[in-house]
Amino acid sequence: MNRGPIVPALDPPASGEQAPALFAGGEPLSRSGLVARVETCRRAHGADDPARPIPIVAEATSDTVVEILAALEDGPPRLLLHPRWSEAERAAVTRRATAAPVPPDEAIALLVPTSGSSGRPRAAKLSRAALRAAIAASAAHLGTMPDDVWLCPLPLAHLGGLMIPLRAVAAGRPVAFLERRGGEAFAPAFIDAVGRHRVTLTSLVPALLHRLLDEAPRWRPPGHLRAVLVGGAAATPERLRAAWARGLPVLATYGLTETCGQVVTETPGTPPAKDGSVGRALPGVEVRVGSGGRIEVRSPTIFSGYHPPPGDGGGCRRLPDGFLRTTDLGRVGPDGRLVVLGRADGVIVTGGEKVHPEAVEAALLTHPAVRDAGVVGLSDTTFGQVVAAGVVLERGATTLAAIEAHARRRLGQAARPRVLRALPALPRTPTHKLDRRALAALLRGARGEDEGV
Structure with missing residues (x-):
């Protein structure tokens, strides 16, 4: 025993x-x-x-x-x-x-x-x-x-x-x-x-x-x-x-x-x-x-x-x-x-450059109007993948254009989100971790894509 x-x-x-x-x-x-x-x-x-x-x-x-x-x-x-x-x-x-x-x-x-x-x-x-x-x-x-x-x-x-x-x-x-x-x-x-x-x-x-x-x-x-x-x-x-x-x-x-x-x-x-x-x-x-x-x-x-x-x-x-x-x-x-x-299997490769989604999320969250942020890579015929972000904004606090300008100031060209959408909430797993697969599906739909992530 x-x-x-x-x-x-x-x-x-x-x-x-x-x-x-x-x-x-x-x-x-x-x-x-x-x-x-x-x-x-x-x-x-x-x-x-x-x-x-x-x-x-x-x-x-x-x-x-x-x-x-x-x-x-x-x-x-x-x-x-x-x-x-x-x-x-x-x-x-x-x-x-x-x-x-x-x-x-x-x-x-x-x-x-x-x-x-x-x-x-x-x-x-x-x-x-x-x-x-x-x-x-x-x-x-x-x-x-x-x-x-x-x-x-x-x-x-x-x-x-x-x-x-x-x-x-x-x-x-x-x-x-x-x-x-x-x-x-x-x-x-x-x-x-x-x-x-x-x-x-x-x-x-x-x-x-x-x-x-x-x-x-x-x-x-x-x-x-x-x-x-x-x-x-x-x-x-x-x-x-x-x-x-x-x-x-x-x-x-x-x-x-x-x-x-x-x-x-x-x-x-x-x-x-x-x-x-x-x-x-x-x-x-x-x-x-x-x-x-x-x-x-x-x-x-x-x-x-x-x-x-x-x-x-x-x-x-x-x-x-x-x-x-x-x-x-x-x-x-x-x-x-x-x-x-970040996770090795979550790295986004866009135009040959490697981007850590966690770093992009951290940059977006420095804007006072961003309550939550999630980033994924979406398939793209030109770049292989593009950086896509979903953000939850404080009610009536700002516009996506202001968030895009903030991203340009904080991030290099490869890391800037080419797809940026405001969402009411980010999808999360039962342990409150970001569900990147579900987020990718939401952003893919918003982008009008039907290709894989």
Whole structure:
């Protein structure tokens, strides 16, 4: 039996057995209650085939956390399915992930679907040892305070959300799940949870950070909130600095599913960097930039491969020296700080020039009337591809002509959008990342094209 340190870390002295561990769906779950439920779950799966993954819909509930904690000790791996997927999507991912056995000697705890450049989800195998190492690296960087309370506003089906309750449980600290009633906006629910639970630590993706700033322009966070991790997608330096100026202790972070989440994070208490760098590698992690400008990572948090292995050979790849070659582009400065430039498979090649869509988005977002921006490449018979952008504008604030003039001042000729459209909102995935395929379809239709991207 491969018992890990996650649940034993919950075992409290008698005086602390009823201390809350989880706030989800009404009544809090005590630490002793969580230990008991995890043990019950382990026993229930004791006779299951350890090579056959168990699919679970990763709702933000105590049931999901219990299943994940049980898998971190022993038994079959859990396949995490996003609650916003359709039944057909869940069935397709489940069929693919359960078509072949997962070798029990790999000690895999979780299979977490992640989309490659093809858009077809592949399941990353995360071992118990890798997840424990990721929890330890984060704790070493952020530290643990006696009054710490984590808030989880992100989906548990993805690493940004999944790691929040695991960090909290391993540290013996409570975690609250964000609860939004009916059509409640994000900001009021977030602000209420931060105050009600006296939250000290949380994570956001840039889209939710933007919503918080836009929906609650007068809110100033309480002093007990000591760190807000911001990752999962690129956040512009301007937005991070705007959040910092409002008193939000934002920490840019970089990680991916294949590394069990964050591997680079800004130092707590440090203002966002003007150059867009996200910080230095966490303890026990090495980061370098390899051939083609790809970010490469060596760490005990690295995944055990995809299940089943992708037929297209895509995704991240382990190199002979133990580094993981990612699909992201970046650079590391002399001071060891990482700048993430974007995805290697998202680079636009227009007239022979390479353009990073994230750089164009960042330039567009410096205009005060641009609330959101997304950039893709559209096929073009003359240039191969052209840069196309969709922007969400503040109501009545400006015209597209003004945005085009702004782009001419901020961008070189190759990077200037040849297609620019105002949209009511940008299409996003269930994890709030920009859905570039859907955006390309919108911009292609606006351009009147019928050719591929």
